[in-house]
Amino acid sequence: MPNYKYVYFNVRGRGEIVRLCFHAAGVKFEEVRIEMSAWPGTIRGTSPFGQLPYLEIDGKKFAQSIAISQYIAREYGLYGNNSLENLSIDAVVGLTTDYFNLWAKANFEKDERRKAELQTKLSGEDLPKFLQQLEKLLNGNKTEYFVGNKLTLADLAVYSTLENPFRDFPDMCSKYPQVVNNRKKVGSQPRLAAYLSSRKPTEL
Amino acid sequence: MLPTYKLVYFDGRGKAELSRLCFAAAGVKFEDERVTKEEWPALKPAMPFGQLPVLDVNGKLFGQSSAIEKYLAREFALYGKTSLEALEIDEIIGLGRDYTDLITVWYKESDETKKAELGTKLLQEYLPRFLKALDSKLTNNVRGYLVGNQMTLADLAIYDILENNFRKTPELLQTHPKVIEHRNRIASSQKISEYLKNRKETEF
Numbered sequence: 001m002p003n004y005k006y007v008y009f010n011v012r013g014r015g016e017i018v019r020l021c022f023h024a025a026g027v028k029f030e031e032v033r034i035e036m037s038a039w040p041g042t043i044r045g046t047s048p049f050g051q052l053p054y055l056e057i058d059g060k061k062f063a064q065s066i067a068i069s070q071y072i073a074r075e076y077g078l079y080g081n082n083s084l085e086n087l088s089i090d091a092v093v094g095l096t097t098d099y100f101n102l103w104a105k106a107n108f109e110k111d112e113r114r115k116a117e118l119q120t121k122l123s124g125e126d127l128p129k130f131l132q133q134l135e136k137l138l139n140g141n142k143t144e145y146f147v148g149n150k151l152t153l154a155d156l157a158v159y160s161t162l163e164n165p166f167r168d169f170p171d172m173c174s175k176y177p178q179v180v181n182n183r184k185k186v187g188s189q190p191r192l193a194a195y196l197s198s199r200k201p202t203e204l
Numbered sequence: 205m206l207p208t209y210k211l212v213y214f215d216g217r218g219k220a221e222l223s224r225l226c227f228a229a230a231g232v233k234f235e236d237e238r239v240t241k242e243e244w245p246a247l248k249p250a251m252p253f254g255q256l257p258v259l260d261v262n263g264k265l266f267g268q269s270s271a272i273e274k275y276l277a278r279e280f281a282l283y284g285k286t287s288l289e290a291l292e293i294d295e296i297i298g299l300g301r302d303y304t305d306l307i308t309v310w311y312k313e314s315d316e317t318k319k320a321e322l323g324t325k326l327l328q329e330y331l332p333r334f335l336k337a338l339d340s341k342l343t344n345n346v347r348g349y350l351v352g353n354q355m356t357l358a359d360l361a362i363y364d365i366l367e368n369n370f371r372k373t374p375e376l377l378q379t380h381p382k383v384i385e386h387r388n389r390i391a392s393s394q395k396i397s398e399y400l401k402n403r404k405e406t407e408f
Binding site: 060065070 | 252253259261264266267268269270271272274275278279287288290291292294295297298299305309333337
């Protein structure tokens, strides 16, 4: 097995999906968490393309959280049983990225008035639409997982992306029973449950 | 036997062109369905996620351009030779997506002052940083491809992403001869040059 070192900020953000993949797959990895205040400092220069996260695989560094999570999924059985299932899994990942980008846009907007507008749109329109799409997918698949009949990268990507919504809009999220059920099922996978219970809560 | 493929999108390059380039590079026939603005509202409810592009594989519909591209690359041997090469390809796709997401934000910005600020940031900060990343990949690869020793999804993606820059801001690319050389290499490859010769000209 290669030697893995994962470097990201001490937040969930875009990088938590990678941690979930490693834990779900039961793959050992070294982890470095950078405080936001320490960035860019001297660390930026050591990261490929000046970004975080990056994954060091036997000393070689790779950037881009989605690329990294797809690599781990490929290596350690978190993809599907055939190429079309994998297309469906990647499509769910794409949906989660689309929603996350909308959240990030609203969350990091500096202009107060625009921020309020974006946040209203997020909770009033974007999030319900996202949840509806996820509910529809689960209703269509009927296995309590998003694709196929086991835990895949799709379930982990949704789990990670819905952490803030479940925390901030619990009533809205509870209106989607399949989504709630899938979340419970994913969260109770033994290795994930152990990680999630020991993980320190972070705002982002 | 190859499936029957249909790609559904609007009448432009946009989020479908990379998929079209994959079909072209592989020499695989597909139905290139283009939907007009007028036709779209009636079609939307039948599309997965209510969005385009959609790939029809033997009558089954799949959404999300990034997932479709990966599937086609996988099917048509455009994904490198190893899992690590695939990771490198995805890394470049991710960097490319970060850049095009910023262009979309700039494009959609209605506030003139903010738009001008974003435009400056794009041209003076993000584009140079993106080009620098491509330069370093190309410098490290003796074959002149972005990853490995033959054309992959990464090369096609960069070709597509920089299309508008080459058309509208060619002077910004003059200081990156390796990127220009790479573009020419992809454009002059047999199947791609044939495709480009016959490609319908569109604004987006």
